[in-house]
Amino acid sequence: MRNVVAISLNDSLLKKLAAEARTEHTSRSEIIRRSLKQHFFVRDFTALRNKAISELAAKGVTLTEDRIFDEIS
Numbered sequence: 001m002r003n004v005v006a007i008s009l010n011d012s013l014l015k016k017l018a019a020e021a022r023t024e025h026t027s028r029s030e031i032i033r034r035s036l037k038q039h040f041f042v043r044d045f046t047a048l049r050n051k052a053i054s055e056l057a058a059k060g061v062t063l064t065e066d067r068i069f070d071e072i073s
Contacts, residue, residue, distance in 0.1 A: 007032075 009017065021028045056063050 017028050017031055020031050024031065053063050
């Protein structure tokens with residue numbers, strides 16, 4: 001089920017949104033949906049990452065961005 005949500009955008013942001021929609025050959029709504037999905041994914045991932053790092057730190061394991069990168073590379 002789809003719902004309609006009205007949002008207010010300043011002229012500059014609206015122009016960028018319209019240009020992106022034209023470039024992507026999609027609707028402005030689709031661009032906004034993608035942006036929201038990405039926003040929530042990043043938020044949830046960051047929360048999960050922070051929780052994991054905190055739990056590891058409580059066990060005496062120090063995890064840095066460099067160490068994670070080295071482990072997965």
